[in-house]
Amino acid sequence: MAGPAAALTPEPPVQPEPAFRAAGPADVSAVVALVESAYRGEASRAGWTTEADLLDGQRTDEAGVAEVISRPDSVLLLAESGGDLLACCHIERRPDAAYFGMFSxxxxxxxxxxxxxxxxxxxxxxxxxxxxxxxxMTVIEQRADLIAWYERRGYRRSGEYQPFPYGDERFGIPLRPDLRFERLVKAL
Incomplete structure (x- = not known):
């Protein structure tokens, strides 16, 4: 006989907290693959962070990731579960703030x-x-959904802009002529 408990929908399993660690040279290829999958090409359209409508080409490369890993006052954090790379981000210590980037x-x-x-x-x-x-951090101004996500987490728009590096394909191939970065800031 089915009672009230049978009508309850089971809750989804609780996802374990990821384990965090600093990336090393052996992680470069996996980080590049993760970053590219989150932002470029058709695979990136499975998530909401895609930049595929704004930029083509690469988001990063092995030389760029290796340089970030080797830089002093810099750490590329990896979030893993069961040995699988789930996410990453880069933070860099600067004189007045930490810079956050390569978030994937x-x-x-x-x-x-x-x-x-x-x-x-x-x-x-x-x-x-x-x-x-x-x-x-800096975020492409045209990424209103992403900027709104950061604002919900306490970041504020500074009104300070930097030009997109047009002509430098290490950062992608722009699909429109008006891209620029806005600086977002948050007191910790």
Whole structure:
């Protein structure tokens, strides 16, 4: 006999917190693949962070990722579960703030809270490990949905802009002529 308990829908399983670690040279290829899958090409359309309508070509390359990993006052954080790379981000200690970038979540996992977990971990790392009280980043101005996501997490638009590096295909091939970056900031 089915009672009221039978009508209850089981809750989805709780996802374990990812394990975080700093990337090393052996992680370069996996990081490049993750970043490219989150932002470029058809695979990126499975998630909401795609830039495929704004940019073609590459988002990063092995030389760029290796340089970030080797830079002093810089850490490329990896979020893993069961040995699988789920997400990554780069933070760099600067004189007045930590810079946040190269933020990528596997497209099929976007929208489930993993990105928020990674961002919060990066903010804690900057505050607790480096004594930094402010995080900043640059986001393509045309990414209104992404900027709104950061605003919901306490970032504010600065009104300060940087030009997109047109002509430098290391950052992609622009599909429109009006791209530029806006600086977002948050007190930690």
């Amino acid at each position: 979540v596997r497209p099929g996992l976007q929208g489930a809270g993993l990105g928020r977990t990674v961002l919060e971990y990066a903010e804690r790392h900057a505050r607790e490990q480096w004594g930094i009280d402010r995080m900043e």
